[in-house]
Amino acid sequence: MICEFAASNNPLIHTLIIGSLAYLALIVLLRLSGKRTLSKWNAFDFVVTVALGSILATVLLSTDIPLAQGALGLGLLIGWQFVFTWLSVRSRPFQQWIKGHPTLLLWQGELRKEALQRERVTEGEVRAAVRSQGGAALEQVAAIVLETDGTFSVIMQNDSEVEPSALSDVWGL
Incomplete structure (x- = not known):
């Protein structure tokens, strides 16, 4: 009606x-x-x-x-x-x-150039992600992951040698 x-x-x-x-x-x-x-x-x-x-x-x-x-x-x-x-x-x-997979862009302070190129991410974007987490140097970072939604996850180095179980589904590890 x-x-x-x-x-x-x-x-x-x-x-x-x-x-x-x-x-x-x-x-x-x-x-x-x-x-x-x-x-x-x-x-x-x-x-x-x-x-x-x-x-x-x-x-x-x-x-x-x-x-x-x-x-x-x-x-x-x-x-x-x-x-x-x-x-x-x-x-x-x-x-x-459906979602794709997270991709490892940096491991133990070292950029993964092939992954950056494949995912079309610049080194500047990686550095910006580190700065946004309070980091001053890539060497302070254990890993940076490009998530399936396009965000960066930054995992800072810590003193203990713990196996990073949160990275088990990340390609390139």
């Missing part, structure tokens, strides 16, 4: 009513899907987020797309994202296919 009124009248009223309802539908669907849907982005999350924005914009601005169809599109994307993340938690090969 509200949708019919919005579609049959002024496009501005359509955008106001349908846009508000679509936005509420998106919020409800995101809350139902859990925190993982809104986590830091990897390539898969980026695609889902852009697609959600595209659907929301289309529903907001097009009088040809019914609210129910827009809500179904939003729900479909969020549903697939939920399935893919559920599978990635239960299957390591699936997780690596």
